[in-house]
Amino acid sequence: MRTLAFAVVLLACLLSVSGAAATGPRPLGPSFAAGPPLPLGPTPAAAAVGDFDGDGSPDLAIANPNYYRSDVRVLLNDGAGRFRLAPGSPFKAGDGPSSVVAADFDGDGKLDLAVGSDKVRLLLGDGTGRFTAGLAVQLSGAPVTLAAGDLNADGRPDLVALTWNDKTGYGLSVLLNNGPAGFSALPGPAIGGRPDSVWIALADFTGDGTRDLVLSRGNSASLSLFPGDGAGGFGSAILVAAGKEAGELKAADFNGDGKQDIAIFVKTGLAILLGDGAGGFRKAPSSPIRSAHYGYALAAGDLDDDGKPDLAYADPDLGTGAAVVQLGNGDGGFRRARLSPFYAGWPGTLVAADLNRDGKTDLLPLDNGVTWGPAPRGNMVLFQTPSDPAVTLGRPVPAKAVFTTRGTIGTFAADGRRAAFCLEDYSKRPLRVWTAPGRRSVGFEADCEGMNDLAIAGGRVAWIEYYFGNTDRGYSVSVASVFGGRPRGVDGTPDDIETTDMEDVTGPWVGALFGGGRVLAYNAWSVDCVPPPCDEQCEENGGGGGCYESNPTLRVYGQWLGRIGARHVVGLRAGPRAYPLRAAGGGRIAVELASGVVVLRANGSHLSIVPAQADDPPRGVALSRTHLALLRTFALDLYWPETGARQRSIPLGPAAGLELAGVNGQLALLRGKGHLVLVRLSDGKLISFPLGAAATAGFVDAKLTGAGLFYAFNLARGAKRGHVVFEPTARLLARFQGR
Numbered sequence: 253m254r255t256l257a258f259a260v261v262l263l264a265c266l267l268s269v270s271g272a273a274a275t276g277p278r279p280l281g282p283s284f285a286a287g288p289p290l291p292l293g294p295t296p297a298a299a300a301v302g303d304f305d306g307d308g309s310p311d312l313a314i315a316n317p318n319y320y321r322s323d324v325r326v327l328l329n330d331g332a333g334r335f336r337l338a339p340g341s342p343f344k345a346g347d348g349p350s351s352v353v354a355a356d357f358d359g360d361g362k363l364d365l366a367v368g369s370d371k372v373r374l375l376l377g378d379g380t381g382r383f384t385a386g387l388a389v390q391l392s393g394a395p396v397t398l399a400a401g402d403l404n405a406d407g408r409p410d411l412v413a414l415t416w417n418d419k420t421g422y423g424l425s426v427l428l429n430n431g432p433a434g435f436s437a438l439p440g441p442a443i444g445g446r447p448d449s450v451w452i453a454l455a456d457f458t459g460d461g462t463r464d465l466v467l468s469r470g471n472s473a474s475l476s477l478f479p480g481d482g483a484g485g486f487g488s489a490i491l492v493a494a495g496k497e498a499g500e501l502k503a504a505d506f507n508g509d510g511k512q513d514i515a516i517f518v519k520t521g522l523a524i525l526l527g528d529g530a531g532g533f534r535k536a537p538s539s540p541i542r543s544a545h546y547g548y549a550l551a552a553g554d555l556d557d558d559g560k561p562d563l564a565y566a567d568p569d570l571g572t573g574a575a576v577v578q579l580g581n582g583d584g585g586f587r588r589a590r591l592s593p594f595y596a597g598w599p600g601t602l603v604a605a606d607l608n609r610d611g612k613t614d615l616l617p618l619d620n621g622v623t624w625g626p627a628p629r630g631n632m633v634l635f636q637t638p639s640d641p642a643v644t645l646g647r648p649v650p651a652k653a654v655f656t657t658r659g660t661i662g663t664f665a666a667d668g669r670r671a672a673f674c675l676e677d678y679s680k681r682p683l684r685v686w687t688a689p690g691r692r693s694v695g696f697e698a699d700c701e702g703m704n705d706l707a708i709a710g711g712r713v714a715w716i717e718y719y720f721g722n723t724d725r726g727y728s729v730s731v732a733s734v735f736g737g738r739p740r741g742v743d744g745t746p747d748d749i750e751t752t753d754m755e756d757v758t759g760p761w762v763g764a765l766f767g768g769g770r771v772l773a774y775n776a777w778s779v780d781c782v783p784p785p786c787d788e789q790c791e792e793n794g795g796g797g798g799c800y801e802s803n804p805t806l807r808v809y810g811q812w813l814g815r816i817g818a819r820h821v822v823g824l825r826a827g828p829r830a831y832p833l834r835a836a837g838g839g840r841i842a843v844e845l846a847s848g849v850v851v852l853r854a855n856g857s858h859l860s861i862v863p864a865q866a867d868d869p870p871r872g873v874a875l876s877r878t879h880l881a882l883l884r885t886f887a888l889d890l891y892w893p894e895t896g897a898r899q900r901s902i903p904l905g906p907a908a909g910l911e912l913a914g915v916n917g918q919l920a921l922l923r924g925k926g927h928l929v930l931v932r933l934s935d936g937k938l939i940s941f942p943l944g945a946a947a948t949a950g951f952v953d954a955k956l957t958g959a960g961l962f963y964a965f966n967l968a969r970g971a972k973r974g975h976v977v978f979e980p981t982a983r984l985l986a987r988f989q990g991r
Contacts (some may be wrong), residue, residue, distance in 0.1 A: 280643055280940075282556045282577065283909030284594040284615055286635035286871050287885050290335050293325045293342065294318050294632045294804025299604045302354035302363045304328065304338065305381040310339075310605050313348040313365050314618070318804055322347050324367055328381045328534055333608030333633055335865060338381035346370045346388070353400040355409035358386070359431060368395030372413055372427060372435075387434045391425045393417035393632050401454040401463040402646035404428060406482040412440060412453050412465060421446040422469075440465075441478045441486050442449045447471045452570055455512040456480075459529035468498040468516060475501075475516070477531055492533050495540065502552045504561040507584040510883060516564055517547045521564070526584050543567050543576065553604030553613045553638070555579065555589075562586075564615055566583035566599045573597055574779030575615060575634065579796040591909050591924050594881070595871070597630025598623075612636035624757055624779050624806045626764040626832030626949075629871065637886060641905045646939035646987035649979075657974035663706040663715075666955035666962040667767050671976050672708040672735060673713075673952075673964060674700035685734045686715050688962070688978035694736045705774070708734065709767030709836065712815050714742075714775065716765055724748035727762055729774065731816050742821045743814070756804070758799040768837030769958075770877060771815060771854050773824070773832045778810040813843065815854065824856030837915075837958075838877030840893055849873060851880060851893050860896035872912030874920065876958060879933065881920055883912040888920060902936040914956030919984060921956035928954055928963065932988055939982075939991055947975070960984060 293316035300313040309329035316323050327335035347367030357364040362379040372395050374386035393415030403410040405651070408429040415423045424440025443450060449470035457464045462480040469476075473496045478486035495518025506513040511529035513536075515522060521540035525533040547565050548969060555562040560580040567576045574593035578586040596602070600620030606615045619630035628956035655671075659678025664671070681695030685708065691945040698715060704727070705716040714731040728744035749759040758780050765774040781799040799806060811831035814821040824830070828845065835842040840859065841852040848864040862882065872883030879899070880891040886908045890899040907929040910922035920931040926948035928941035943951065947965040954963035960980035967973045 271453050280906040281590045282612070283575070283589070283591050283637040284575070285885050285908040286595060286597070286629070287333060287633045287635050287903075288867055289629050290327060291325070291337060292316075292327070292618065293323065294321055295621055296325075296601075296631060297347075297620050298601060298763065299603045299616060299618060299649050300330050300350045300352045300354040301603060301607075302361055304354075304377055304379075306362075306379050307331070309609060310607055311335075311381065313352050313354060315345075315352040315367060315369075316342070317348040317350040317369070321804060324349055324352060324365065324375065324383075326381060326383065329607065330391050333614070333635060336710060338383075340382050343375055343383050344385070345373045345375060348394070349373075350396050351396050351398045353411075355400045357409055357429060358475070359408065366400065367396055368398045368412055368413060370394055372398065372411065381860065389435050389437055391415050392439075392962065393420070393423050395425075396505035397450075397452060399452055399454045399465075403463050403480060405462070405482055410484060411435070412454060413454065414450055418800050422450045424452075424465075426486075438484065441467075441476075441489065443467065443469070443476075445469060445471060449499065451500050453501055453503045453514075456532045457503075457512050457527055457529075459511065464531075466492075466501065466503065466514065468494065468501050470497055470499060470733070472498055473518075474498070475514070475525075479531060480805050481806055484661055490531050492523065492525065494518055495520055499546070500548055500550045502550050502563070504552045506561055506580055508560065508582045509888065513584065517550065517565075518545070522547060522550075522563070522578075524586070526586050535602060538585045541578060541586055541706055543569070549575075549599045549617070550600040551602040551604045551615065555613050555615075557612060558582075564602050564604060566596070566617075567593065568600065573599075574925070575599055575602060575617060586957055590925050591906065593925055594634060594909050595911055596634060597632065597646070599630075605612065606659045607633050608635060610636070614827060624808060625761060625777070626775055626834075629869075635885060637906050637908045638903070641903055641936070641938060643905065643938045644991045646930065646941055647989055647991060648942075649983050649986055651977050651979055653978040655686045655688070655693070655976040656980075657684070657973035657976075658972060659974055661952050661964045661974040661976070662700055663703045664707045664953040664955070664962075664964050665706075665713075665767065666709050667709045667769070667957050668745070669959045669978070670708055671955075671956075671964070671978070672706055672713045672734075673974070673976065674698060674703050674706065676700045676975065683713070683715065686976060687734070688959075694734060696732050698730070705763055705765035706764045707767030707772055707774075707836075709772050711735070712771040712772060712816070712818060714765060714767065714772045714774075716762055720837060721748070722753060724750050725759075729762060729765075729816070729821070731772070731818065740819060742816055744821070760810070764833040766833060766836035766841075768835070769839040769877070770841055771836045771841060773813065773815045773833060773836050773841050775831050776810075776812040776814065777808050777831060778807055779808055781805040782807045786902060813841075813856065815841075815856070824852070834873035835875040835991070837875035838893065840875055842871065842873050842875045842880065846872070849880070849882060849894065851875070860892070860894060862891050862896045862898075874912050874915040874956075876915050876917060878917045879915050879920075881912060881915040883908075883922075886924075887911070888917075890933065900933075900936070902931060904931070904938065907931075907938055913954050916956060916958045916981060918981060919956060921954065921961060923954045926951035928961075930961075930984060930987065932985070937988060937991070939988055947977075 326338040349369040351368035375383040376811035447469035499517035501516035527778035577589040597615035683698035797980025813830035870882035913923035
């Protein structure tokens with residue numbers, strides 16, 4: 253690929269900077285930062301929030317529908333968002349509990365749990381966090397979703413169960429609460445059409461004070477609204493136009509008129525249907541909200557404390573670990589929170605509640621599985637961040653070093669004055685290395701679609717490629733000089749790794765490739781199930797053999813840490829003390845162990861350690877010659893790499909909702925999807941780094957190196973779609989002047 257132009261950017265839509273010249277703090281709105289991992293269980297799929305021990309703090313009940321350790325875990329809150337397992341927890345509640353709701357089902361003034369597993373099973377609470385098995389109700393199918401509400405105005409909570417039967421498909425059952433006599437199970441409305449997916453919700457949509465049932469089907473463009481008759485039954489369905497491929501839904505009053513509305517995923521986004529209080533609906537003017545076709549994990553709550561319901565959900569188009577927050581304006585319209593999306597692990601479900609009693613609504617993502625590699629943690633509360641310290645709008649400084657490409661930039665890395673990136677739709681030597689502020693790049697042959705990791709350091713660029721088949725997979729680790737030449741393979745699978753299918757994760761893996769200064773390093777490890785994938789009980793419950801991502805018996809072993817040289821790899825460490833690698837920089841390596849974050853010399857020998865903080869572990873690590881930076885829930889902690897001694901802790905306010913993207917001698921960079929905040933290390937001052945509209949919309953990634961800031965974005969169209977911008981540290985510091 254010939255050259256790519258060096259340019260002085262003149263148009264605001266292509267600039268890293270906006271034309272704004274305003275000063276003072278910049279309100280960023282609600283922001284969410286991940287706390288420590290919680291002991292939610294091996295496959296958390298559903299949650300109920302309630303005060304189970306009577307201390308005034310919201311506690312959690314978590315359903316784990318796994319063949320190995322099917323249970324319900326109750327976690328008690330100390331009032332500050334720290335949770336511990338309740339006495340006797342986990343509790344058995346049948347095979348494969350997939351739904352849990354909290355209510356006082358037995359009328360003793362203490363919260364109980366209804367669990368959907370092989371049957372509908374009650375766990376009766378004693379008000380101290382302990383639960384005992386109560387009534388179990390057998391239905392015509394296995395209950396997969398439960399919704400609770402008083403359906404017959406007798407003051408007792410009833411249940412609607414969405415069930416699954418292998419022969420008949422989805423069905424509905426109504427369980428009327430008869431107090432001491434238990435529940436009466438009645439057939440619910442017919443679903444019809446044998447849909448492949450169904451969601452339900454209870455609310456009063458007709459304005460008669462009675463709960464109605466609304467149901468969506470994945471193969472339909474309409475909702476079915478079944479009016480409640482006040483005696484526990486439901487009338488004939490009223491069809492409500494929603495949009496093709498109707499999916500997950502939530503009910504709330506989104507326009508403040510006292511009537512229940514509906515938010516629902518459809519093929520074109522997230523539709524907002526405004527209710528008229530008589531069973532009719534119309535689309536809100538801004539509906540649908542643009543989102544991924546297959547959005548999921550929908551939650552509703554007042555996330556910005558303005559008395560209006562907001563929405564949070566997972567959007568695969570923004571990354572599998574992203575939680576999007578949409579703020580309601582009170583008339584049925586929504587705008588995305590300024591710093592959204594927020595890191596959320598691997599959310600399969602999102603729950604909104606004030607979990608640390610600070611008066612602000614938090615988010616709880618459930619990852620519905622286990623992590624089996626050096627991946628960011630999951631199953632943690634996303635606490636709403638403090639509003640102080642405020643982030644000031646940075647002083648505009650026009651960018652000068654801009655590199656454009658014909659292809660679309662995908663994987664991205666940077667170190668010093670060099671950036672490496674793969675062009676996903678460019679066939680001729682798509683891996684490029686640019687040295688700023690030059691006019692040309694160097695290209696290499698690589699598989700950009702299969703590229704898993706990319707790093708650059710010490711005059712070399714390295715990358716990891718994976719390829720997958722139906723019954724096998726393989727990987728390779730390659731390195732090349734940034735000045736050109738043929739890439740050299742330094743590690744890989746000599747033969748394909750046989751797997752049972754594409755979801756089988758057993759066998760060897762490589763990843764966590766980092767580069768900084770003179771060092772390029774990565775991890776290798778193996779995965780298997782311990783004990784074997786399926787025992788006798790598992791097979792009786794319908795489980796099959798196989799070691800998949802959601803199998804809680806997955807174990808990592810054979811950990812290894814290697815440094816990549818020009819021609820080969822040098823093994824530095826083996827075993828748990830080699831894994832996982834978290835950062836490289838300043839000629840050193842940082843590994844996060846159970847004992848803490850350990851800094852290693854380039855030869856793998858121990859240099860220093862920052863002891864672990866169980867109640868606030870780092871979710872981000874960055875390393876330079878002068879700083880080891882650990883991003884905790886609400887603060888950035890700085891340490892001396894040589895000794896592990898603490899330098900200072902910088903409170904981040906709303907910027908804590910961003911992720912750490914590098915540190916050098918004077919600055920740290922916090923990065924979101926199209927949002928950048930610079931932290932001046934000398935005094936903790938925070939300024940936003942405004943991106944233009946084009947850069948925000950097509951944002952790819954950003955890295956802070958010892959030399960300055962690189963960031964990349966793609967235009968939606970045009971001959972030169974990809975852009976990489978470099979700004980040296982001196983120019984970054986100039987943005988703080990007068991702020």
